[in-house]
Amino acid sequence: MSRRGKFLLAGGLGGIGLIVLLVALLGGQSIRGHLSDNYQRVSSNGDSIVYASNKKPKAVYESIRAAVPPADVQVDPQGYFMRYSDDIVAVTASGTGSRIYIDDERRGYAHWFPFVVGVWGTGSGSGEGVRGGGPGAGK
Amino acid sequence: MRRRSVAASLAMAALTTAAWPGTAWADVIFDQADAEELAGILAEAHEAQRVCYGWVVYVDNQNVQETSVGSNFGAGRSIDEAEGPSDCKAAVEFRASIYWRNESSIDEDTVGYEVVSNRVRPTTSDLDSLGLVSFEGLVGDDVDVDVFKAVSALPLLAADAGVAEPLEATPAPASVAAAANGAPTNSPGSDKLRQYGGAILWGFLLMFGGGMFAASALASSRPAATPPGAAPIFTLPDRVPTKEGRIRFTNPPAAGPTSPPPTTEPRRTPPGGTPATDPDRQTRPEE
Numbered sequence: 001m002s003r004r005g006k007f008l009l010a011g012g013l014g015g016i017g018l019i020v021l022l023v024a025l026l027g028g029q030s031i032r033g034h035l036s037d038n039y040q041r042v043s044s045n046g047d048s049i050v051y052a053s054n055k056k057p058k059a060v061y062e063s064i065r066a067a068v069p070p071a072d073v074q075v076d077p078q079g080y081f082m083r084y085s086d087d088i089v090a091v092t093a094s095g096t097g098s099r100i101y102i103d104d105e106r107r108g109y110a111h112w113f114p115f116v117v118g119v120w121g122t123g124s125g126s127g128e129g130v131r132g133g134g135p136g137a138g139k
Numbered sequence: 140m141r142r143r144s145v146a147a148s149l150a151m152a153a154l155t156t157a158a159w160p161g162t163a164w165a166d167v168i169f170d171q172a173d174a175e176e177l178a179g180i181l182a183e184a185h186e187a188q189r190v191c192y193g194w195v196v197y198v199d200n201q202n203v204q205e206t207s208v209g210s211n212f213g214a215g216r217s218i219d220e221a222e223g224p225s226d227c228k229a230a231v232e233f234r235a236s237i238y239w240r241n242e243s244s245i246d247e248d249t250v251g252y253e254v255v256s257n258r259v260r261p262t263t264s265d266l267d268s269l270g271l272v273s274f275e276g277l278v279g280d281d282v283d284v285d286v287f288k289a290v291s292a293l294p295l296l297a298a299d300a301g302v303a304e305p306l307e308a309t310p311a312p313a314s315v316a317a318a319a320n321g322a323p324t325n326s327p328g329s330d331k332l333r334q335y336g337g338a339i340l341w342g343f344l345l346m347f348g349g350g351m352f353a354a355s356a357l358a359s360s361r362p363a364a365t366p367p368g369a370a371p372i373f374t375l376p377d378r379v380p381t382k383e384g385r386i387r388f389t390n391p392p393a394a395g396p397t398s399p400p401p402t403t404e405p406r407r408t409p410p411g412g413t414p415a416t417d418p419d420r421q422t423r424p425e426e
Contacts, residue, residue: 006356010349017345024338028331058299062268069334071327075271077184077294078308085330093298093305101310109323110316115308123321 031068031084032102038063039100048107051100060098061091076115083120088112166214167198167205168283174207174214177287184294185211188303191227193218194290199238207286229302231256231293233266235286237277248278254293260300266292 001009029037032049039051039060053060061080065073070082070089079092088108090101103111109121117123166174181192193210195217210218210232221227235252252272253263266272269292276285298305316322332339 003356003359006352006359010352010356012349013345013352014349017342017347017349019342020338020345021342024335024342025331028334030330056299057305058265058269058295065270068330071330071333073269073271073288075269075288075292075295076308077180077291078306080295083327085327090308090310092308094307099307105323107313109321110313111310112308113311113316113319113321117316117319117321120325121321121323123316123319 029068031064031070031087031089034064034067035089035100035102038067042099046107047102047104048111049102051102052094052097053100054097056096057091057093057098060100064089064091064100072120074116074119078115081112081115083116088116088120090115165205166207166209167200168196168207168286169209169214171214173283173287174209177290178209178211178214178216180291181209181211181293182213184303184306185227187306188294188297189226189228190294190297190303191218191221191230192232192290192293192297193230194233194235194286196233196235196237196286199236201239201241209290229256229258229297231258231261231297231302233286233290233293235277237282239278250274250277252277252289254296256297256300256302258300258302260302261293261296265296265300269296 035049035051039053042050042052044050055063057080061082064082068084070084072083074081074083079090082089082091086105088103088105088111090108090112092099092101101111102108109116113123168174169177177194185191191211193212194207196207198205198207208215208217210216210220212218212220218227218230218232221230232255233252234255235250238246238249240246240248254261254266256262266289271288271292272285276282294303294306297303
């Protein structure tokens with residue numbers, strides 16, 4: 001390959017790599033941005049926000065999970081619980097539709113404590129349940 | 140590890156059962172507390188929805204067969220133990236067959252699972268769409284985690300299919316977690332890396348590849364040609380002696396009227412004498 005060809009290839013590879021890197025680092029959407037853009041806000045209290053959807057919980061859960069993959073998911077007959085780096089999202093039924101709750105990690109853990117205790121954190125009586133295996137737990 | 144421990148627990152359970160019948164726990168998937176917790180979750184859903192839920196997981200662990208059974212009626216109790224139609228307006232069960240093979244065996248681990256219902260839905264594809272169960276999870280060491288999640292999701296699937304009323308969760312007061320000294324642990328890591336980790340890695344690899352090509356191009360490049368009018372770095376002398384002692388012109392003067400004048404000075408003939416035989420030798424006037 002000629003010297004000029006090598007320089008052209010080097011420039012092309014470097015340029016494409018830089019574009020991919022910038023899109024990956026600057027693009028995408030956070031879980032809070034995705035919920036804000038796609039669901040109707042019902043109430044808020046600081047970092048805790050409640051959204052509503054007329055879709056069933058399963059459809060809402062699948063949509064959120066596909067858009068912003070969570071680190072871990074727990075399920076219970078009453079709802080879906082998704083853990084992100086700084087937030088916890090819960091999707092539960094509300095009439096014929098759904099309610100979507102997003103809280104920061106500490107408040108979300110407290111809100112959904114009965115469903116995630118011993119899995120995403122500590123708490124008296126949590127023990128080492130089988131539901132463990134969340135992020136970093138050596139699943 | 141899991142296989143050895145399962146085999147060991149089965150052997151221990153068999154011994155314990157023989158010694159103290161009725162006190163041993165020999166579920167191949169769950170320990171007793173987890174099985175009872177799962178059965179309790181199903182019992183709560185059954186009480187609210189009047190739908191029966193259960194699980195049957197058959198495990199062939201290197202030709203040692205065992206089955207894990209449970210339902211809303213209790214751990215170790217099948218969904219078939221319903222007393223009558225009034226008990227279950229519908230029934231939904233998670234069934235799986237897992238075949239663990241010795242690592243030295245040519246046979247691979249295999250697994251199959253399905254959601255069985257006496258209604259059209261929910262189906263296995265409904266469960267698959269939740270992304271809770273995987274082949275790797277069911278043949279791995281933490282099969283209990285995947286089975287627990289799959290069975291816990293059955294009431295959600297039934298509600299989505301219209302077989303049962305959906306159950307609503309309400310946030311607990313913060314005082315509940317505070318009283319239990321509850322706090323989140325094990326940070327889940329960056330959402331950005333989880334979402335775009337592959338793209339970030341590819342970006343770095345492409346940039347690295349570009350850098351390597353650029354370095355290769357620089358290393359193989361030749362010195363630039365001498366521009367016109369610039370002094371050459373090295374030139375051959377006009378005349379080079381050959382082995383035979385003759386003079387060879389490396390840049391012979393071109394013939395013709397347009398050729399430039401020769402660079403060598405014309406020979407000098409000493410006044411009144413014969414020309415010198417050596418043109419390079421300086422002749423001195425005789426004293």
